[in-house]
Amino acid sequence: MxxxxxxxxxxxxxxxxxxxxxxxxxxxxxxxxxxxxxxxxxxxxxxxxxxxxxxxxxxxxxxxxxxxxxxxxxxxxxxxxxxxxxxxxxxxxxxxxxxxxxxxQRPLKTDTRSKPRPTPNEKVEPVTDFHPIPEPRTTLTHANCVVSTPLGYRPLHLDLHVPPGDGPFPVLLWIHGGGWVTGSRVWTVDQRFHERMVARGYAVADVDYRLALEATYPAQQADINAAIHWLRHHASALRIDPGRFALLGESAGGQLAGIAGLTGTGDAAVQAVILWYGPVDLSNLRDQDDPFTEPAALLGGPLAERTAFARLASPLHNIHPDAPPFLLVHGTEDETVPFAEAVGFAEALRAQGVRCDVLPVEGAGHVFTGASVEVGTLTEAGADFLDDVFNRLRPDASRAAM
Incomplete structure (x- = not known):
């Protein structure tokens, strides 16, 4: 076909x-x-x-x-x-x-050899798996905002959820996962994520970025920076605080959130970062010579041939004393991104004098599978962390980025 x-x-x-x-x-x-x-x-x-x-x-x-x-x-x-x-x-x-x-997790149909080719009048079974109809997003206030139009690519959008009231509200940028090759800004792990954050007084921006089959790194980082720039530029009209920006990335989105938080300066700077089971060292992954892995897709080839480039894309190798505070939420039984990787990253941040809180999720694998707690409690823990970080800012800190 x-x-x-x-x-x-x-x-x-x-x-x-x-x-x-x-x-x-x-x-x-x-x-x-x-x-x-x-x-x-x-x-x-x-x-x-x-x-x-x-x-x-x-x-x-x-x-x-x-x-x-x-x-x-x-x-x-x-x-x-x-x-x-x-x-x-x-x-x-x-x-x-x-x-x-x-x-x-989606099994392939493997019985094709025993079936004859369909005749012109025979109904052919579709091979596409259909996603469910999305639930109404009751917190959504600004949909499909175009934040960037990279030449030769699709326009990039974000959806914004702003609490009712005058504001200005702190904003949390949600960066989805999917191994850099799949995923959507509307995918969330906690089905009530937006409701919980908006109820806590946070605006949430669901961010688009180009997948690795569309463009290799650093296009993804540029896309996230573009979203941050756009939100800051329109902060007054959107009722958000330009001095209280945070990133939350899950899985592959965690790597992107981490590197954007560590390298962003000026209008691209953020004041806090939350990683949900995100990889932080692309230069030390398995299958270094394999061109078919997802990190190889992100970087444009085998990691063994791109060691320096992989380090540039790795949060672990971009730590500095002025980095924003981090919260790492990670399953203790994660086999995709081992919990030890989060522990090592936290130690490296603290060695530079950077605050890094670690929240182990006992018994949880990747994407919090098998977690002993409801995922909503992890969203609430992130809000608690942001409350503490933003409350510690000097009274004029939020105006510095305006």
Whole structure:
């Protein structure tokens, strides 16, 4: 099934080609075919629908040998086939999206070999998993605010939830997770997150950023900074306090919140950061030579080839004495981002004289699965932390950023 078909240009030679995405029983595989004389897409190949979603089970050499698909680099690294007439590639970023923890929970349909091809009149079962209809967001006051229009990309938005009253209210920017390759600003872990924060007197901004399949780092950090700039610029009209800005990022969004909080200056500065099970050291992850991991998708290639770049993107390697206070909320049984990583990050911050509170969530894995407490209590704990941080600001501190 052809889902996407767009004209592109090969960076290396300037030759036109078409980028196509095929979907086969839940497995999304981009292939590239050189334009024929009539502008048609060249021969496309597909991986079989029974390939496992766990990357550890993918035999890359066998795939190349059996199916003639070259697995190499990203979409712009197009490999010329031996006959010189076709260009085909499996995008490593796309494969990394298939192995994200969220997607591993969605089993692939593996019985395609036993089924004949459908006839023209036969009804074809859709392969798309539909998301549920969203609940009304009763706290939403400003929807789909355009904060940035990066050239060549989609406009980036945020949704703002402001408490009733004159304000100005402190603002918390929510940065979603998803392994940098999936996710949405409307996804939350606590289903009553906005209600709880607004009731505590906080405005909440749900922030967009480009995913790694759209643009590699540091595009994501630039997008978050753009949201901070936009909110500060319109602070008076939005009834928010430009001197009381905080970030809350979960999982991959935690890495982005951490690096934005540590590197933001001037109008991009924030006064507090909360991380929910966020990775803080991209230079020390597993599978350093693997181009198919999600961190490799974020950084544009294998981590082993981008060690210095990975450190630049890692909160752990950007700590300084003037960093804002941090709260780390982390499951003690997290196997995706181990709890020890949060402990080490807290120790490094404290060594620089920076406040860092750690809230262990006993028995919880990643995304607080198996937690012994209701996730709403963790949202409330974050509000308590922000109350304390902002109450300690000097009376003129909030006006300094105006």
């Amino acid at each position: 052809l889902l996407v078909d767009r004209q592109c240009i090969l960076p290396s030679s300037g030759q036109p080609y078409r980028h196509a995405v095929t979907e086969m029983k839940g497995l999304v595989v981009p292939t590239v075919g050189r334009d024929g004389p009539d502008g048609e897409v060249g021969p496309l190949r597909e991986l079989p629908g029974d390939q496992p979603s766990n990357h550890a089970g993918i035999d890359q050499a066998a795939i190349r040998q059996r199916h003639g698909v070259w697995i190499r680099g990203h979409a712009h690294n197009v490999t010329r086939k031996p006959d010189g007439n076709r260009f085909e590639v499996v995008d490593s970023c796309c494969l990394s999206s298939l192995i994200s923890p969220r997607l591993q």
